[in-house]
Amino acid sequence: MNIKIGAIIKRLRAENNITQETLATAIGVTPQAISRWEAEGGYPDIELLPSLADFFSVSTDELLGYKLSQREEAIANIKEEMSRLAEVGRIEERIAFARDAISRFPADFEIKENLAVCLYHLWEDTQNTELIKEIENLCSSVVTDCKDEDTRYSAINILINLYGKTKQVEKAMQAIDLLTPMKYCREAARSSGIGDGNTELYIQDEIDKLTDHMGTAISNYTLSNDLPNDPSTWDKKIEMLTISNQLYKMIYGDNLMFYHVRLSRNYWLISTFQMAQGKKDEALVSLERMCYHALEYDKSYVNNHGKYYTSVITDKLIYPEPDKDFHELREHTNSYHMLEKLQNKRYDCIRQNPRFISVIESLKEYSK
Numbered sequence: 001m002n003i004k005i006g007a008i009i010k011r012l013r014a015e016n017n018i019t020q021e022t023l024a025t026a027i028g029v030t031p032q033a034i035s036r037w038e039a040e041g042g043y044p045d046i047e048l049l050p051s052l053a054d055f056f057s058v059s060t061d062e063l064l065g066y067k068l069s070q071r072e073e074a075i076a077n078i079k080e081e082m083s084r085l086a087e088v089g090r091i092e093e094r095i096a097f098a099r100d101a102i103s104r105f106p107a108d109f110e111i112k113e114n115l116a117v118c119l120y121h122l123w124e125d126t127q128n129t130e131l132i133k134e135i136e137n138l139c140s141s142v143v144t145d146c147k148d149e150d151t152r153y154s155a156i157n158i159l160i161n162l163y164g165k166t167k168q169v170e171k172a173m174q175a176i177d178l179l180t181p182m183k184y185c186r187e188a189a190r191s192s193g194i195g196d197g198n199t200e201l202y203i204q205d206e207i208d209k210l211t212d213h214m215g216t217a218i219s220n221y222t223l224s225n226d227l228p229n230d231p232s233t234w235d236k237k238i239e240m241l242t243i244s245n246q247l248y249k250m251i252y253g254d255n256l257m258f259y260h261v262r263l264s265r266n267y268w269l270i271s272t273f274q275m276a277q278g279k280k281d282e283a284l285v286s287l288e289r290m291c292y293h294a295l296e297y298d299k300s301y302v303n304n305h306g307k308y309y310t311s312v313i314t315d316k317l318i319y320p321e322p323d324k325d326f327h328e329l330r331e332h333t334n335s336y337h338m339l340e341k342l343q344n345k346r347y348d349c350i351r352q353n354p355r356f357i358s359v360i361e362s363l364k365e366y367s368k
Contacts, residue, residue, distance in 0.1 A: 004065050010038040012056040016107055017145040027051045057106040075105055082114045088331045091125065094118045109146035112138050113155050120158050124165075135162055143178065153179065201316045208317055211251045212262070218244040219266055234273040241266045253311040257304050257319040260297035261334050264290050268341055275346045284355045290338060291359045298333045298366045335366040 013023055020034040027048055036042050044052060053060045062071055078101045085094045098115035105111060116138040123131040135158065142155035156178050163172035182188070187209055190202035221227065222237040245266050248259045256263065267290035274283035300319070309317050342360065350356045 004040075005043055005063060006037040006040045008063060008065060009034070009044075009052065012058065012107075013038075015147070016056065017147060023055065026055050071105075075108060075111075078105070079110060079114075082111070084331055091118060091122050095122065109142045109148065109151050113142050113146075113151050113158075116142070116155060116158050120162060123162075132162065132166065204314055204316045207251065207313055211247060212259070215244045215247050215259075215262055218247070219262070219269070222269060231277070234277055238270050238273050241270050251311060252309060252314055255310040256293075256296070257300040257307075257309060258297070260293040260300060264293035264297060264334060264338060267293065268338060272346065275350075280350050280353075284350065284353065287342075287359050288355065291362050294334045294338045294363060295366055298335050301333070333366055333368050335363040336368060339363045339367050 009023075012018075013020070020031045020038075024031045024034050028051075029044075029048070033042075033044075037044055049060045049063060053063045056063070058071075081097065082094070082101070085097060089097070095115065095118045098111060098118055101111045102108075102115060116135050119131050119135050119138070122128070123135065139155040139159045139162075143152055143159070146152045146155070156175050159175040160172050163169070163175060187202070187206040191199070191206040193199040193202075218240050222240050227233055227237070245263050248256060248262055252259055267286045271283045271286040271290065274280075274286060304319050307319055308315055309319060339360070342363075347356065
């Protein structure tokens with residue numbers, strides 16, 4: 001049998017950002033020995049296998065090349081379940097699952113980042129200061145050693161939010177400085193043209209991402225703690241959400257496909273401010289628009305996957321966008337989530353209104 005332990009050690013070392021010198025010191029050999037194993041010029045002594053396996057948090061079978069496919073399949077299944085729980089799981093359930101996953105695969109940075117996200121959400125809900133240090137430790141481990149940029153940047157953003165909300169301004173700024181300035185991002189670099197014949201696609205991709213970042217930023221601005229939630233700001237917030245909706249329509253036209261989900265959320269938010277103002281008829285109009293876009297999103301999810309957007313500045317883009325950043329509701333439809341929001345007592349005074357009832361019935365048809 002062709003044992004590939006040297007290649008496996010090299011891969012594990014690279015995945016964990018460990019130097020040959022660090023590994024050598026940890027298990028009591030010379031860096032030259034590590035180099036020789038990785039070059040397939042020899043094998044570690046059998047008594048070193050448990051130490052090597054412990055160092056990388058893998059089994060000796062995995063170290064020898066056995067059951068790697070089962071391990072990778074198990075990790076893939078864990079990440080699929082983490083994605084599902086992110087949509088429908090209670091925060092306690094998500095934390096318990098992530099902790100169990102880390103106990104099985106303690107060196108996996110994506111699992112660490114997921115646990116940090118869950119703990120951060122729990123901290124937001126409970127303000128339990130005992131969680132802060134664990135969140136910091138998890139994120140710092142990912143930031144220091146993880147080579148996957150998306151996972152690393154996510155951990156950095158968790159730290160930024162944590163430090164910002166705990167008034168640790170200097171630490172927040174230090175974390176921010178770890179990010180790449182917007183003008184140097186990958187999308188901007190590609191859109192300048194790299195000679196592969198895809199410049200038009202890259203420009204549209206940059207427009208797409210900038211639009212969604214701007215649209216969601218405007219929407220989130222209305223919920224910012226810096227913008228008080230009182231009658232003096234409600235008209236301003238409604239106007240901001242209306243601008244966000246207009247932005248999406250300007251870029252994607254009527255064929256919004258995925259972005260119907262953004263407008264449905266914005267119209268729901270508009271209705272909450274209108275209800276607070278006592279403008280019931282205007283709120284009903286917003287809820288009807290929310291319902292329309294929720295249903296259009298759910299229809300598009302079923303009918304338009306793999307199809308192109310039709311706006312002149314997005315017609316090279318396929319729904320969904322073909323990259324790993326794309327996230328979409330999968331466990332439940334958008335109609336389901338909008339129905340959940342309409343259970344709030346703020347709508348009790350219009351619950352018997354025929355227009356409100358029609359909205360509910362329409363959402364129920366596509367809810368699952």
